[in-house]
Amino acid sequence: MNGNQRVLIIGFVWPEPNSSAAGGRMIQLIAFFKEMGFEVTFASPAMDSDFMVDLESLGVIKKSIALNCSSFDVFVKELNPGIVLFDRFMMEEQFGWRVAENCPDALRMLDTEDLHSLRLARQKAFKEKRPFSTDDLLVEDVAKREIASILRSDISLMIAEYEMELLKTVFKIDAALLYYLPLFLDPIEESSTQNLPSFKERENFIFIGNFLHEPNWNAVQYLKETIWPLIRKQLPDAILHIYGAYPSQKVFQLHKPAEGFLIMGRAKDAQEVVRKARIVLAPLRFGAGIKGKLLEAMQCGTPSITTTIGSESMCSDLPWNGKISDDAETFAVKSVLLYQDENLWLKSQENGFKIIEKCFLKSLYKDHFMLHILNVQTNLKQHRLHNFMGTLLQHHTLTSTKYMSRWIEEKNK
Template sequence: MDNSLEGKKILIIGQVWPESRSSAAGKRMLQLLEVFQSWNMDIYFGSTAQKSPYSDDLSIFQLNEIEVYLNDERMDQVLADLQPDWVMYDRFMMEEQFGWRVTAQCPQARTLLDTEDLHFLRYARQELVKKGVGTIDDYLYSDKTKRELASIMRCDLTLLISSVELELLVHQFQLPPDILLVLPFLENELSVEEQDEWLPFEQREGFVFIGNFIHEPNWQTVLRLKTEIWPLLRKRLPQVQLHIYGAYPSAKVLQLHNPKENFFIHGRAEDALAVVGQARVMLAPIAFGAGIKGKFVDGMRVGTPNVTTTVGIEAMATAEEWNGFVADEVEEFIQKAVELYQSESSWLEKQEKGRTLLQRSYSKAKYTAIFKESVLLLDQDIDNHRKRHFLVEVFKHHSAQSTKYMALWIEEKNKHKKSE
């Protein structure tokens, strides 16, 4: 098999312009761009969103930034002119909006869907926590689930961040496993120099939490820290401070700031690794969510152990392997936070586990090779792949009709508005 993807054109339709300093999703996108660049592909990136002052400079990937148009026939021309070999959708909403145009203008383009995490699973868990009744199955079979599954079924390969999500899609929803690929965060090996820079136990101070506030699980985690955990933990460690960092804090987040209680809301961290690396322990009593958590991978990178929940470590490790403690009950959570904060031997043991976990589960070299193998198979044998998975073509056919006509209706409406 020819193992070259050199010169192949890949168009990435981003939900937003990546902000790696704002979210794990932004960091993930940069890791994928780095992979495509290492394969010598010609990268084209476009998003209907506006850039922000925090958007990453993508010029380091030698890519071409292009204009993409939503509900606009000009997008047909963009696709027809570009004729990409590959198209990657950044989350299922992008596939819904642009997939039918890609199918019409570039039927041979291989399609990738990067889920980030399964939106429908996060939504179901959020609903379960909010309503407080029933089981996860009562919330899993939603319209959001139908939309995301349909989107996955229209793509040649879908990237999942977590093995738990793979299990769910294959066993519960009966999706074919060979249109799915688990691709976690892609981390370089920890260098000796990096580890030499880790602050030792006695030079670290305070607890830390970090997470983008646009992401509902992060807001709920901070709320839980403020109302349930910190009032009790502060009594046990009255001199210790808790520092909360996260991009896009709203007024309700900033209102929680209370220096008298040693509870500090800082907003965006200019350097996430630096603020996590100065703290002694990360606290993350996560009640719901999906995927794997970038904040913990950052913690492993800078040798900062954590206390979290069963949801927090999902698909990342077992409780025994974890670089911290796992506790779902408030009392136990506080007890473990105190132990990790005060016991250097316990802290060093958990730090070591993080080092092991990072090398084993997030190796860039290992997972990039697995990803390349899947991409090459599709690149060279797309016709047979699509025959084997003919249902993908059926989904494309039917969905193209519905999403296409909705988009054309919006397009016409917009034209009329302009002419009025």
């Protein structure tokens, strides 16, 4: 097989599709490359985890790599991939210069997942009790690293249109370096929508999300302290199931059966528990990217109540799969209304199916994405020539990071 048909993915962690939307996204990208006839190698410096996917069963070569070690240079030169995909900017920082030095003709692609700097700047503004401004991004240290990584890459995959706009307007990134590729899904067959539990067969509210992700933990606290008591005032017997991977002791301390607030921990099958619930609650007060939990709710025919940030970049100009509110009182009122009104619930469910059909079907993106990759590969010299800031950063990073890394390597000996 020639190098052009080899893809090397360098992962921040081994993919855990049942733990987070990021894990699911990575499995989608692997499946896409496999479908297009590429040989896929997934490499990571992370430790193995109990919940990681079995890569070999997906026909993917698994390789453990070390940080600050020239053994990677030998490995990547031998593999000689045509495409290297960095899973988040931290991996591009660590290994991008080594790839550029050893495989200069490989297309370097960055999967941003979501803009970390946007999430962190919003979190900071929230904690300081003030509105977020795009100027906050300009002073966010992570933004300096993240933007540098985007500039050094040939293509950066973006999952949210709002984030693409921010990059173009706030950071003046050339649109030629960005490619919109949201989470994508297979079409929902009519037969499977007919097999979904009905309004009357479903009960309870649900929240689901990885607890290592700060916006999720904050949303659970907000539910416990503010929103859930307001819902229970109107629905005294209501029950809320809180599911999520990696719950800590502080999460389990919120478990209060007498208040109908139940911490369930990791879900064995996330789709199954979401399908059985009547409503998904997601009062996210900061964050970025597409929310996997809300897309999953749409797939399961489960309406959701979320915030403006929760629904951001998710439904184009279509009505939401439920209700949107940034005010706790209104959030609670709308939650109760949607829980009790079958007609409104069915309309919301239908909205979710329409959003998937218009915004998230794999068929909308697959062929165009492949053509874009081939086009950039074919014109790679020209593409890089027009990205002067990227080559400038590549030059300086290569020099500074290279010697820092070599120094660490020597020190480790």
